[in-house]
Amino acid sequence: MGAPLLEAANLQLRFGAVRALDGVDVEIFPGEVVAIVGESGSGKSTLLRVLAGAMEPDAGRVLYRDAAGEAHDVQALSEAGRRRLMRSDWGFVHQNARDGLRMGISAGGNIGERLMAAGDRNYAHIRAEAADWMGRVEMNPERIDEPPKNFSGGMQQRLQIARCLVTNPRLVFMDEPTGGLDVSVQARLLDLIRGLVAQLGLAVFFVTHDIGAARLLAHRIVVMRHGRIVEEGLADRVLDDPRHAYTQLLVSSVLAA
Numbered sequence: 240m241g242a243p244l245l246e247a248a249n250l251q252l253r254f255g256a257v258r259a260l261d262g263v264d265v266e267i268f269p270g271e272v273v274a275i276v277g278e279s280g281s282g283k284s285t286l287l288r289v290l291a292g293a294m295e296p297d298a299g300r301v302l303y304r305d306a307a308g309e310a311h312d313v314q315a316l317s318e319a320g321r322r323r324l325m326r327s328d329w330g331f332v333h334q335n336a337r338d339g340l341r342m343g344i345s346a347g348g349n350i351g352e353r354l355m356a357a358g359d360r361n362y363a364h365i366r367a368e369a370a371d372w373m374g375r376v377e378m379n380p381e382r383i384d385e386p387p388k389n390f391s392g393g394m395q396q397r398l399q400i401a402r403c404l405v406t407n408p409r410l411v412f413m414d415e416p417t418g419g420l421d422v423s424v425q426a427r428l429l430d431l432i433r434g435l436v437a438q439l440g441l442a443v444f445f446v447t448h449d450i451g452a453a454r455l456l457a458h459r460i461v462v463m464r465h466g467r468i469v470e471e472g473l474a475d476r477v478l479d480d481p482r483h484a485y486t487q488l489l490v491s492s493v494l495a496a
């Protein structure tokens with residue numbers, strides 16, 4: 240399998256009395272989808288933000304290995320260095336599309352802006368790529384000049400995904416990308432994400448409290464509780480044969496729902 244793309248060791252982070260991360264070790268390999276599951280408040284989003292260098296842990300470290308095999312200490316990166324990684328190697332899909340989109344510019348502009356930030360200056364090419372990506376996320380490319388507010392919540396989320404993937408990242412962080420959407424919209428979006436992830440061979444950290452989504456997308460599942468990883472393993476093993484009592488509860492409460 241080679242070296243991990245990203246690995247974190249002994250992450251600690253407290254908010255006052257709350258231990259949001261309490262000795263977390265986690266890693267991801269190229270092309271792997273890792274779901275981070277757990278109930279609300281278990282530390283999933285905090286972990287994702289720390290892994291992406293958007294939040295500093297009190298202790299521990301995160302290493303990212305670039306395409307040339309060089310390891311970078313994510314917390315030691317300058318803000319410019321982190322932004323560079325975010326533009327080239329990484330992508331972040333927020334739960335709320337508004338956090339990942341620029342609402343004042345067109346759909347095509349939202350996708351094209353990422354290409355421009357990555358150095359593309361050929362406007363005809365940028366527009367063609369933006370239209371192509373709208374098609375790939377099942378949006379009508381004829382609506383390329385419309386602003387995000389004209390689109391439904393599910394479509395805005397597709398647009399955010401197109402904006403994120405257009406630069407061909409190696410590692411994508413997704414924080415509840417289907418949260419807050421209707422169940423039928425969620426199912427289609429998950430299918431779309433699954434197809435794109437497989438097609439592009441992406442590595443994805445996928446935060447969710449939806450066990451069904453984890454089963455559909457993930458190769459491996461990490462179960463968090465009170466800032467700790469209480470269980471991890473291949474998705475089928477964790478879901479079909481959960482060993483920790485908390486995982487059993489999580490899985491059974493879904494089955495009973």
Ligand SMILES: Nc1ncnc2c1ncn2[C@@H]1O[C@H](COP(=O)(O)OP(=O)(O)OP(=O)(O)O)[C@@H](O)[C@H]1O
Pocket residue numbers: 254257258259277278279280281282283284285286448
């Ligand atoms: N900026 C902050 N200031 C204070 N406490 C915080 C902050 N961010 C997170 N916390 C606390 O840290 C704990 C973990 O929060 P986190 O958002 O990571 O959980 P989560 O598993 O992602 O929950 P959810 O599924 O509800 O998003 C919670 O107790 C939360 O209240």
